[in-house]
Amino acid sequence: MTVFGFHASHEQVPPGELLAAVVRAEQAGFTAAMCSDHFSPWSVRQGESGFAWAWLGAALQATGLSFGVVNAPGQRYHPAIIAQAIGTLGSMYPGRFWAALGTGEASNEHITGERWPRKAHRNQRLEECVGVIRHLLQGEEVSHDGLVTVDRARLWTLPAEPPALLAAAMSTATAEWCAGWADGMITVAADEDHLRRMISAYRDNGGRGKVCLQVHVSYHSDEDEAVRIAHDQWRTNVFAPPFCWDTDTAEAFDQAAEHVRPESMHQAVRISSDPARHAEWLNSYAELGFDAIYLHHVGQEQAEFIDVFGEKVLPQLKVSSPAH
Template sequence: MALIGYHCSHEQYPPSQLLRHLQLATEAGFGAAMCSDHFHPWTEQQGNSGFAWSWLGAAMQASPLSFGTVCAPGQRYHPAIIAQAAATLAGMFPGRFWLAVGSGEALNESITGAPWPDKAQRNQRLRECVDVMRALWSGETVSHEGMVSVRNARLYSLPATAPLIIGACLSPETARWMGGWADGMVTVAQDPDSLRKVVDAFRSGGGEGKPMYLQVALSCAGSEEEALQAACREWPQAGLQSDELSDLDSPQDFARAAARLRPADVATGIRISSSLQQHVDWLASDMELGFERLYLHNVHRDQASFIAQFAEHVLPALAK
């Protein structure tokens, strides 16, 4: 059975409220957790953007679950700082923290005022950052010149075991590239054929046997109409193309881009159903593809009902 985790959305909730949601999910039987790492929310409607790295220390003390987050070192974050932050969490909470890395979105990274590189350059920068972080975790004194610069950096507080570096990807091309160097993969739920292509590409690129995690955006409510309305209101960017997700640089730009979308467009990027059995079926299919952890993010604001209903009906059904 896959481990069913709870996704903590910093874009939608103040950090204190998100911590209460996490505790509810822990008590209800969710087996893991992950959180977003945004400077801005996708849209003004979402309304929040707490600092993930401050929150993670409190969250890991408040809950015994394993945790991960997705970040994009290289522009908003220097890789040595992310290496230090991750090492501190891994040292305080052994075996419980994993770090996912991706090429990022201008929405968060462009706040530095530096030019936003194209995808090929961002991938090159990401690979350099990963090498820097791994060298620091091994205890080396690191100097590096390339798309990032590091001078005489050394970490003095190191965990017994370095955290896994999980490659965050959306496309088969990125998944294949990450298969050769990442310790595992995390991607987002999409239609079955597209998701299978991402899985196959990761495995064929060198990821065979490595862990695969899935972040599942869903909208579950008391009726189909309510679930659809919540998806369109809370998570409209689910209907945008990947280049828009990476290159639009403000919540206002996302709102303008999402305004042209139909409900059917939003439904291509998020699982919308009031049927708990439908969600069980979708998640069972994910497990069949080989995902060993499924992190559920219900975009509907009634998190207490979602946690309770899924704990009572969905988690036991998947355990069978």
């Protein structure tokens, strides 16, 4: 049985509308949720970027769902502040919150004015941040001098049980590396051979906990409109690393995507007007061994997607609820 969750995209939907959408998603049968944590959208057309941590408190209160967030500590966020945020949500909503930690993207992190480090440096910085966050969540006083600096930090509000710290991974090299420190892993949909290798790279190197997948989908009752939505909203997200890591403004992403054709969107987004086709794709991902799959409808209007998937797609899936 696989958990099928709703992905809340802060860079596309205003936070109030996004809160209403996640409430609707729970009512439709989604059993979990997660959200992005960006300072900038991927394109000017997306046009939003609400503060995830403020929204998460409201979303956890408004629903009974478990929630996760993908976060990049170390530059835009000091790890002690992220530990405090994780600890507070974990204290308020026991067993319902997790955080996936990654090395981030320049589009969000450049705002500090610090240089954007190379990937090896970012990996090292992330590993230091994970250590700081773990020690703080265990109630320890932490001082640290390295790629991040911490002076005698201590969390005074602690959860009964520290929330899981997953790793956000895109490559098998990262999946192998993060197996040494993560409580689980989340990745993004790709071809099935790559996803099998991702799971193997994590599990074969001692990776523990759940393995999760985020799937970008575009649904509309009209097939051409489903393609148009994907092309309008998500064509700036077809670029592989390191381009997507190192490009630093929404305008630059838009310029780079000027020549992305609508038909090319099928490489990055599952696009169909047929709910049965979406169910077939999602069942094939579940069969690979993912414990949780989070669905991101790449359009800004979420209601039709939620209602149709609740009525016609989720009943075709073996859906389970996360264990709290």
